[in-house]
Structures are given as C-alpha cells and as structure tokens.
Amino acid sequence: MKQGILSDILDYSNRANPYPLYAELRKTPVFHDGDGPYVISTYHHIQSLLHDPRLSSEARNLAAGAGDPLAGAEDEGASALPPSFLKLDPPEHDRLRRMTNRPFGPPDSPHRVDDMRGFLHTTVTGLIDNLGDPERIDLVDQFAYPFPVTMICRLLGVPREDEARFHVWADTLAASLDPDPGADPKEREKTTHDARMELGMYLAGLIEERRKNPGEDMLSQLAVGHGQDETMSTMELLSTAALLLIAGHETTVNLITNGMLTLLRNPDVLRQLRETPALAVPLVEELLRFEPPVQLLPQRTPLADIEVGGVTIPKGSSMWLILASGNRDPDRFENPDRFDPYRKDIQHLGLGSGIHSCFGAPLARLEAQLALTELTRRLENPRLVEDPPPYRQNAVLRGPRHLRITCDGVRPS
Amino acid sequence: MLRLVVDLNRCQGYAQCAFLAPDVFAMHGDEGLLYDPQAQDAQRERVAQAVAACPVQAILVDELDMAAAGSGAPAATGEASDG
Amino acid sequence: MADTALDHLKANGRIVVVGASLAGLRGAETLREKGFKGSLTMIGDEPYEPYDRPPLSKQALLGMGTAEGTALPRRRDIDAEWRLGVAASGLDMAARRVKLADGDEVPYDRLLIATGVRARPWPNQAEGELDGVFVLRTRDDGVALARRLDAGPRRVLVIGAGFTGSEIASACRERGVEVTVAERADAPLVGALGGVIGAVAAELHRENGVDLRTGIMVTALEGDSTGRVRAAHFSDGTSLECDVVVVSLGAQRNTDWLAGSGLGAGPRGIACDAGCRAFDIRGIVTDDIFVAGDVARSPHPLFGYQFLSLEHWGNAVSQAETAAHNMLSESTDRRPHIWVPAFWSSQFGVSIKSVGVPSMGTEIMITQGSRAERRFTGVYGYQGRVIGAVTFDNSRWLQFYQQQIEATAPFPPPFPTVDRRPEGQKPLPADFPDPSVPTHGPTVTLSGYSPADRRLTFTPAGH
Numbered sequence: 001m002k003q004g005i006l007s008d009i010l011d012y013s014n015r016a017n018p019y020p021l022y023a024e025l026r027k028t029p030v031f032h033d034g035d036g037p038y039v040i041s042t043y044h045h046i047q048s049l050l051h052d053p054r055l056s057s058e059a060r061n062l063a064a065g066a067g068d069p070l071a072g073a074e075d076e077g078a079s080a081l082p083p084s085f086l087k088l089d090p091p092e093h094d095r096l097r098r099m100t101n102r103p104f105g106p107p108d109s110p111h112r113v114d115d116m117r118g119f120l121h122t123t124v125t126g127l128i129d130n131l132g133d134p135e136r137i138d139l140v141d142q143f144a145y146p147f148p149v150t151m152i153c154r155l156l157g158v159p160r161e162d163e164a165r166f167h168v169w170a171d172t173l174a175a176s177l178d179p180d181p182g183a184d185p186k187e188r189e190k191t192t193h194d195a196r197m198e199l200g201m202y203l204a205g206l207i208e209e210r211r212k213n214p215g216e217d218m219l220s221q222l223a224v225g226h227g228q229d230e231t232m233s234t235m236e237l238l239s240t241a242a243l244l245l246i247a248g249h250e251t252t253v254n255l256i257t258n259g260m261l262t263l264l265r266n267p268d269v270l271r272q273l274r275e276t277p278a279l280a281v282p283l284v285e286e287l288l289r290f291e292p293p294v295q296l297l298p299q300r301t302p303l304a305d306i307e308v309g310g311v312t313i314p315k316g317s318s319m320w321l322i323l324a325s326g327n328r329d330p331d332r333f334e335n336p337d338r339f340d341p342y343r344k345d346i347q348h349l350g351l352g353s354g355i356h357s358c359f360g361a362p363l364a365r366l367e368a369q370l371a372l373t374e375l376t377r378r379l380e381n382p383r384l385v386e387d388p389p390p391y392r393q394n395a396v397l398r399g400p401r402h403l404r405i406t407c408d409g410v411r412p413s
Numbered sequence: 414m415l416r417l418v419v420d421l422n423r424c425q426g427y428a429q430c431a432f433l434a435p436d437v438f439a440m441h442g443d444e445g446l447l448y449d450p451q452a453q454d455a456q457r458e459r460v461a462q463a464v465a466a467c468p469v470q471a472i473l474v475d476e477l478d479m480a481a482a483g484s485g486a487p488a489a490t491g492e493a494s495d496g
Numbered sequence: 497m498a499d500t501a502l503d504h505l506k507a508n509g510r511i512v513v514v515g516a517s518l519a520g521l522r523g524a525e526t527l528r529e530k531g532f533k534g535s536l537t538m539i540g541d542e543p544y545e546p547y548d549r550p551p552l553s554k555q556a557l558l559g560m561g562t563a564e565g566t567a568l569p570r571r572r573d574i575d576a577e578w579r580l581g582v583a584a585s586g587l588d589m590a591a592r593r594v595k596l597a598d599g600d601e602v603p604y605d606r607l608l609i610a611t612g613v614r615a616r617p618w619p620n621q622a623e624g625e626l627d628g629v630f631v632l633r634t635r636d637d638g639v640a641l642a643r644r645l646d647a648g649p650r651r652v653l654v655i656g657a658g659f660t661g662s663e664i665a666s667a668c669r670e671r672g673v674e675v676t677v678a679e680r681a682d683a684p685l686v687g688a689l690g691g692v693i694g695a696v697a698a699e700l701h702r703e704n705g706v707d708l709r710t711g712i713m714v715t716a717l718e719g720d721s722t723g724r725v726r727a728a729h730f731s732d733g734t735s736l737e738c739d740v741v742v743v744s745l746g747a748q749r750n751t752d753w754l755a756g757s758g759l760g761a762g763p764r765g766i767a768c769d770a771g772c773r774a775f776d777i778r779g780i781v782t783d784d785i786f787v788a789g790d791v792a793r794s795p796h797p798l799f800g801y802q803f804l805s806l807e808h809w810g811n812a813v814s815q816a817e818t819a820a821h822n823m824l825s826e827s828t829d830r831r832p833h834i835w836v837p838a839f840w841s842s843q844f845g846v847s848i849k850s851v852g853v854p855s856m857g858t859e860i861m862i863t864q865g866s867r868a869e870r871r872f873t874g875v876y877g878y879q880g881r882v883i884g885a886v887t888f889d890n891s892r893w894l895q896f897y898q899q900q901i902e903a904t905a906p907f908p909p910p911f912p913t914v915d916r917r918p919e920g921q922k923p924l925p926a927d928f929p930d931p932s933v934p935t936h937g938p939t940v941t942l943s944g945y946s947p948a949d950r951r952l953t954f955t956p957a958g959h
Binding site for chain 3: 417444446449474
Binding site: 051052054055056089090091094303306354355 | 892
C-alpha cells in the first residue's frame, strides 16, 4: 500500500479528493520509498523546513539521480531562460525578488495593489453580467480563468488580446511542474522547452517595446529600472516576467474555483457569506488551508544530511513538501477536514512560508475575496451540475478544469 | 478609532498588511514595519483584511472596537495565540 | 464541585495589579479569560490607560501616529477598577495591602506586580532639568520630544547608543534633523550584540548622516541664561552646540516602592521563580505575590538557571499570561515561564531581530548573508553551543536558529546553509565589553543565582 502512495497521489483518478491519501501519508511523516523523493506531510515539519537555511531551492544542488520525477522539467527549459527566483536561493533570490517587488508593493509601490480594487470590481461585475444562460454556466471558462488573467495582464502590461497565444504556453509550463508518470519524458521536455522559448520571445518583444514607451505597468518599470542601484539583466527580466505571467494564470483560477466548489458543497456557509460579505476575508484564508491551489512544493533539497522527525535525509536528496497535507494535519488544526471560516486559528501553509512565500499573495487574496462575495451575492440559488467536477491533470496546481453550475438567475449588480 | 498593535517578534516582513491597508501599515526598508496604532474608522475594512492575511497572525485589533463595528470577520487573536 | 479556596478566590477574591502597562493589562485580561469573577484593581502611576511604548521611539517621532495615540488594543473587557495617576508607595505583605501615594490602601488576596522600568535620568539633576533635555520612556516623554522635533531643532544630541538611542537618531535623520550620538563604548549596541555587530551598527549610523562619537562620555550639559540647553561637553575636551538632548542611558527597575517590604526586590528587579511567584528577601517563595514584565527576574533553564531580567515586549506579554494562569491554579497545574528571549528594533530602514542571549556569546559566526550588504544572520556561541542569534533584514530564518538554541545545538554550526559567504566560514570573537563594566542597551541581564539579591551592590551605569 505504502509503496504505491506517491503514484496514487499523482494518479489522475484521485485528483478530485487526494485528502484521504494525504492522511495515509501523514502516518509516515517523512516518507521515502527507496529511490523516490523524501515526502514531508505534517504541518510542523513542513513549517520548520520552509524556514530551514540548510534547504536549497536550486536544482543544481540536487544529486544526480535523486529520484525526483520533476527534476528535469524546468532544467531543460533553462537553456531557454535562466531559473526564476522561485528556483533560486539567496542572495540571488532575494535580489531578484526585491527588484521585482519594487514596482509591485511596499516600500516602493505601497498603493499598487490597493489602487487595483476599483478595476477588480469593474472586471468582476462585467464578467458576471456576461455569464449568459444562468442554467449553463462554466465558472472556470467564464469567470475564474478570465478574471485573474485580466488582472495579471493589466498589472504586467501584457495586451489582453494576446491572451490566446500565451494561454497555451502558460498551460504547458504549468503542466511541466507536474510529475505526470504517464507522459513521455522526452516529449515533455521538448514541449516545455518550446513553450518557454516562445514565451520568452514574446515577452522579449514586449519588453523591448516597453523600454521605448514605458507606461505605469510592472513590465515597463522593471525594464527601465526603478531608480535604484540594482538592475536586472534582460534574461533575468524575461524569467521573472514569465514566472509572474504563469503564476498569475495558473493559481488564482484554482483558488476561486475551489472556493465556489467548496461553498456550493457547504450551503450554510454560502448563505452566511451572502448575509455577511465581510466573512469573505477569513473565508479565503480558510480556503487557502482547506483547498490550497498549490498542493505541494516539489523543489527542495538539503545542502547537508539533515534529520527530520528521526529520519536522516541525505544531502542532495529530492524533497517534496505537501502543503495541502500539512493544512489538514489534525496535530495542528482541530477538525481539519471541516471547512470553517469562523476558525480562530487559520495559520495555513496555503501560500507557503519563509522567503519563497507567494509573491502575488495580496492580489490573490483580494481577487478571491471579491470573486466569492460577488458570485454569492448575484447568483440566485446556484447549484453544482456535477460533483465532483472534472479536474485538470495537474496534481501540484490542482483544481477543476470546469465547474458547471446552474442557477435561477443572475441578480443585477 | 481602531486601536491595534503588531507583535513585531512574530512579524517577518511579509508585508501583507502594508499591501492591503497601505494607509495604516508601511514597510520601512525591506522588512521593517511601521504602523499607526490608532487607525481611522474608515480603515476598518482594510485593517480586517490585513489582520486576516498576516501569515504569522501578529496583528491584534481591539476586540471591543471590532465588535462595535459589527464586523463579520472573527476578531483577531494575534499575540494571544502562543503561550 | 468542591468549594475549594481556589474556587472561592475565582468567584469572590480580590486581585490587585500594580502597573498598568503591557504586562499588567495582558495579565488582567488573562485572569478574566481564566474565569476570575472577583474584583480586579489596576494601579498605574501614569494617568493614562495602558499604552504601547515601542512606537514612541519610532512611529511617533516619524509622524506615523502620535505619542498620544498608542493605547493598547484590548483582548477583552476586564471590568476593573482603575486607579490611574496614583503610584503604589508601599506593600504590607502580612496584611496583604498595597499602599498608594495618595494615602489610600488596597487589600488583595493575590497581587501581580508589573511596575516595569523607568528611564535612567541624567545624573546631574540640574542639568537634566534644562529645557530641551529629554528622556524617552513614557507617553508624556514621547509627546514632549515629538513636539520639539516638530519645531525643527538645529542639532539633537543623543547620549547613549543602545536600541532606543539609535532609533531616536534614526528618526532624526529621516526627518532631516542633524544629530550627534555620543556613546561611551566603541560602537552602538555593543552591550546587547557585541563589537562585531556594533561595527555594522556604527556604519549604519554614519552612512545615514549621524555624527557618531564613540569611546566618549558627556561630562556636562550647559544651559543658557533662560535655562535652555545650548551645549554639551565631552570627556575628550571638545564641546558641541545642541538645542535638544535625549538622555538614553537605559532603564532602572521600579522597585523603590517595595523597599523595606520584605519582598526580594532591588535595583536588579524582583526575583521570582519560574512560575512568576515572587521571592521574599529570605529567598522563600511567596504564595500570593506574582511578578511579570520588565521588573521581574527569573531563572531560565536554557541559560543555566541564572536569573534573567528581560526588557522585552514579548516577555512582558508571555510572563503576564503565565503569572495570571498560575495565580488561579493549584500548584500542580502551574506552568513555568520559559520564554526564549526575543526582541526587535527598527532603525535606518533595517529590521534588527534577536533571539536567545547574544550577550552570553563569546563568538559569533555570520552564517548567512553579508554585513556589508546589511542583510545577514549572526549566530552566537558559548562553550560550544548556540546561545543566541541576530538578524539584520533576515528575519525569516530566525525561527530556525531559535530551535537551535532550544536544542542546545553545537557551535559553530557544522552545516552549510544557503547564502553562506566567505566571511561566514569561521567564527569571530563576539567582542562584548567586559561584563563588569555596565553598558547601556543590553536588554537581557544575567544576574546570577541569588533570588534575594542581597549581596548585589548597585552600580549606576553613569554615562
């Protein structure tokens, strides 16, 4: 049973509900089946490891043949673009993330996200206005995908009309993060490499243009520098832009979709949210605990032999941190499998922790809060058409591919 | 007025509060946090967002102030939660 | 349920809290949370409801908030009788009564002492009373200093480069005010963090335009004919024109009111056991008097059971919670206060944090980052184990080092880390000043093993 648990988690047939598998995994908090990765599934171990300076996020520190089915994925793409800060350690990570943050958040751009509130609202209102036939709504295609994509495009300064082009690349690259045992590795490498290449070329053209005609968007400001002494090389800028674009595409969509799915499965909470919109704030935190859009971090490796929970993990091993499992750890959360937005203690791992914690977190939070509040307010008597819904292949960035719902009508804004 | 305090032993500079309520919380350098310990009432909603979003649950807002507002959000526990 | 003495206390008892600041308030809230329904009296010498002090040397000087506006948020209603603006002046342990400065007496069944510390004043009283000479500890101090900075002084002199002094200097520079800092030691923060880190702090001062003068003492403050300060004289024979002087020479424990009471209280604080119960002067633990916050000194298992005095915000909160819990518990349900020391400071745009007791360290190793970049982690070692750590803008790693301290992990750390630089390959002498020479700024004081504090003689830190 144990031997197969990792492949069970990766197995598409378990995508709709991996949580019983995680519970099984937690019985062996540091799981290792011989030549696979070391899998960490309990809250406190994961939380500690995210702050442990003996752990690297850089693929080059992985021993050859460390048994990581993901090891090759982005590496091969590296010939197209250097690794993004997601896959770098300090000081490079810190330098790039700091520079990326300058046009995004405090201290240099404290009002950037706050100033987007109006546009967020307008966009949500427009998408709900245009849902069409209330009996046939696909919440993913019609709302949860276009909403964050519109936002990331606006933020970065990527023309929304190019969406059809980079959608394919983003999907391909997101899939490359996934340990899909069924896929032909050579084929995957090539597809991933091509997608990175094409996305890189596309962004390079855009950045060139922004250098000449800079606007208020992040790409322009990253391209021209933010009046500081540190600057990014063009290749670093390309990697960073690609990271933001993909992350902006492939994560919040799941948060919003998982949110509506969870609400529709918990009609009492749905009603409470409709009555008290302010509940959306803690509700999204509980959602990040209950159904995190990033289920696991497969990219960590120790720089020395380290001991975790009585198990020695050798230097260079591949380690997976199962965030979604830590979030359901009964040693940390009371009734962990209960969705309870009134929970007093929701210190979840849904956005990671430590230096690699989610860069776009404040925007994701606002998007999800607003999306769930407005959908709940405006959809009359919404119901799931199928439960579980069909899921995307991806086990890491896990979420429904479609969320078909029906309702009695859409209230005017 | 909304009284608040941040347990800066816990704070690790994730800056969620400074993103979400930039007129109450401000980053001072990359990791340092400054905040107005008496936020304006108009900031109540944003402060509630900041409190909930804090990854280390370091922000304590007055229970009584928040209750008076009839906020749907559960009040913060912040510094209280560890012994 | 049996009607025990404890039940009676919880239902009808009288609890008095002396000290209405952070520790007193959090203690009172915890008492109510634990089901105390009796009468609660809060005694505070200042006329204000409990307020937070750290912002007084930061936000309040930078115009983000005001010194009047740092009242602490409440966790709950404590339904207390407030005796504010009147200091406790004495304690009758036998009669279980607190005497107040206005002559009143307040009886108690349980007493929580959280009287904290006060700013050490300028030793020459007449000079200290010159207009323009300040200390910074209370809300009134903060209001007065902020007002004077608003008026645009020509030059501020800060005496003492501990944390508070450095923060004040930082705020001055951020506001474009010229500032000189005079420090008796060789660098700022050396008492708390040692010379290696002190050197970094000194560079921070100078890069930000502070006129930092180290290895020097202020010998006199000089006023003009109207009683306003106009100059300071230094031990090297030089002098400086200045119109504001901030005396930042550390703190004195508020224990004077306990003189002659029989409680184990002295200049180093009030000795208590790990359960926050005060010792009497004979070294016998009391049953009804508890201590919390800056005024307490208690033994800590991680640091050889020496008595530790901690002027730390987090310690005040944690110790008050533990004291309140124990005040309402049978002896077997009591908990020890074993908080690992931790503090923060924010100065010159850098977040400085520390855990453990760096000042016990004899060596330091820069395990991550670089001092030149002002982003690093330093780990302190004592007798082959990790005893403390400090970060400059590197706080997300600190919990790892706290775990190392708690696990008494070996020093120097035998493992590689991310962001290890050439300067972090081997330990350096931590370079703390001789502990027998008092410095200002250490926020942790080890004060030996004697609960009664009788053999200790008080050495004024001077200036």
